[in-house]
Structure formats: structure tokens, C-alpha cells
Amino acid sequence: MAAHGPIGCRWRRIAGTSLVLIGMVALAGCSPRHLLVRQVADALASQGQAAEDDLALARDAAPFYLRLSESVLADDPGHLGLAEAVAGGFTQYAYAFVAFEADRVAGQDARSAQRLRQRAARLYLRAQRHAMAALRAHQPGLVAALALPTTPPLAPELVGVAYWAAAAWASHIALSTDQPEVVADLPRAVRLAALAFAQQPGHGDGSLAALVATLEAARPGGQRAQAEAWFAQAGQLAAGRNAGVLVAQAEALAQPAGDRPRFDALLRQALAVADTHPTLANTAMRERAQWLLDTADDLF
Numbered sequence: 001m002a003a004h005g006p007i008g009c010r011w012r013r014i015a016g017t018s019l020v021l022i023g024m025v026a027l028a029g030c031s032p033r034h035l036l037v038r039q040v041a042d043a044l045a046s047q048g049q050a051a052e053d054d055l056a057l058a059r060d061a062a063p064f065y066l067r068l069s070e071s072v073l074a075d076d077p078g079h080l081g082l083a084e085a086v087a088g089g090f091t092q093y094a095y096a097f098v099a100f101e102a103d104r105v106a107g108q109d110a111r112s113a114q115r116l117r118q119r120a121a122r123l124y125l126r127a128q129r130h131a132m133a134a135l136r137a138h139q140p141g142l143v144a145a146l147a148l149p150t151t152p153p154l155a156p157e158l159v160g161v162a163y164w165a166a167a168a169w170a171s172h173i174a175l176s177t178d179q180p181e182v183v184a185d186l187p188r189a190v191r192l193a194a195l196a197f198a199q200q201p202g203h204g205d206g207s208l209a210a211l212v213a214t215l216e217a218a219r220p221g222g223q224r225a226q227a228e229a230w231f232a233q234a235g236q237l238a239a240g241r242n243a244g245v246l247v248a249q250a251e252a253l254a255q256p257a258g259d260r261p262r263f264d265a266l267l268r269q270a271l272a273v274a275d276t277h278p279t280l281a282n283t284a285m286r287e288r289a290q291w292l293l294d295t296a297d298d299l300f
Helices: 005-028 032-048 055-075 080-105 110-138 156-174 186-199 207-218 224-238 243-254 260-276 280-294
Strands: none
Touching (some): 055 280, 080 110, 207 224
């Protein structure tokens, strides 16, 4: 079947660069398979960071892109950029298109919501496994050390993949509260997020700061004052560009505290940010913020 549209164009560009590489390989006498796989991996990692503001297009294209990227990663497991893109892709897909749909249908169809949450948990686990494999490959001993009293600093180049590992790990735990052995890993996920934050606090325009703040608010014994401080830092780092920071703050702090005015205000700020900066992530967060506002009477 011929490829059409943005995906087809993208694949043709990848194929075109690969054909150029075949000629280069013939001259260089290197392994064609290795170089071809690395070229495709570079292209897919780059596409994983490309801008896209059409949420429906992203939802429809994501399964193809994720499976293709996962297959290439299996052939080039040391490609850090592709590992980060795959882990981030599965995490975001699970959050925006599966777990969110479960939340939306829960009031009308509890069984469907449960099936969707189980699927989201599997996708989060898949993302976590890819990210953790990259961490093990690029900084041996780090993952095992997460269970120890002291942990070595995270290598700077691993901040992105560590962020997605921690985010997917925590999200999987949140959907697996009936499995004590899964929940028992929460301190390790918190520690991994903290290592990434210590290395690069500004990662993701405040997304990493918002993650550590959310985990602080959610973990047993967490300090609300510390979570507030980290959310404030996340807001400064976001500089009005990241709607997700505001949605996370509304759900992690305002909603549990029963603070409806603050909840509504944060979500309306998120809508304004998403309208001003219509990135794919902000568009997804806009949908969630609007849904939370529409259903707020049921939440308070």
C-alpha cells in the first residue's frame, strides 16, 4: 500500500536519506545494516521532537510511528535520542488518548473505563521499560542504586530519558494501586525524578519541576509546602508556555484541598496558555483543562 499524507512524506524522506547512505556505505566499506538503522533511528528521534498541533492527526499517526520507532530501537538499542522519543511517545499517548478517555467515560461506563485504564497502565509500563533499558545501557548501576540509601548523580545527557522513565513509572503505579508490589516502587520513581531535577531543573519548560512537585504531593509523607514551592518554580520555568504545569497544579494541590476557586483559576490560566501557545502538548492539556472545568461540580 502506498504511503500518503504527512506520514507518507516523512517515510519517503527517511527512505531517501537511507538510499543516500547505501551509496556512502559502498564507498566506506562499513556495515550497511548498522548505518541504515542508525540513520533511520536519527530521523525517527528527530520526528519525535517535531512540532505538531493537530491532536486528531497525532492520535491517528501515533500507533504507526510508535511501532516503527520501537522496531528500529530494537535494532539500535544504544540510540539514546530514539529511546527518549519512544518512551515519551508511549507515555504521552497513554496519558492523552487512553487514560483521559477512561476518565471521560467513567461516569457512564465503568467497565470500559477500567479496560482503558488497564491498557494505559500497560502502555506506561512499556514506556518505562524502554527508558529504563536506556538508563541501564548508558549509566550502568544507576537503576539498581535507586533502591539504595545513596545514588550517584545522573549523567547530564540522561535527563530527558530519566524524566520519561519517572513519569511513566509513576503513572503506571497510579493505575496499579491494587498491586502492592507495584506501589512499593514509588520511592524509586520519586528518587529518579529527583536525580533528573538535581541535574537540570529547567528541563521541559517546567515539566520536570511539575513532576517532582506532583510526586511530592502524592507520596506518603509528602510535604505540601515543598510541593507548592516546586510548583512555583515550575511556573517560573514555564514562563507562560506550558499549560501542563497549571493543570498538574490544579489536580495535585487545589483539588485534594477542596479549593474550588483556585482549581478553576488554574485551569482557566491553562486554557489561556494553550490558546496563546498551541503546541500539541498544550492542545492536549487544553482538552483536559476544559473537561475538568466542565465536570468540576462532580469533583468537589
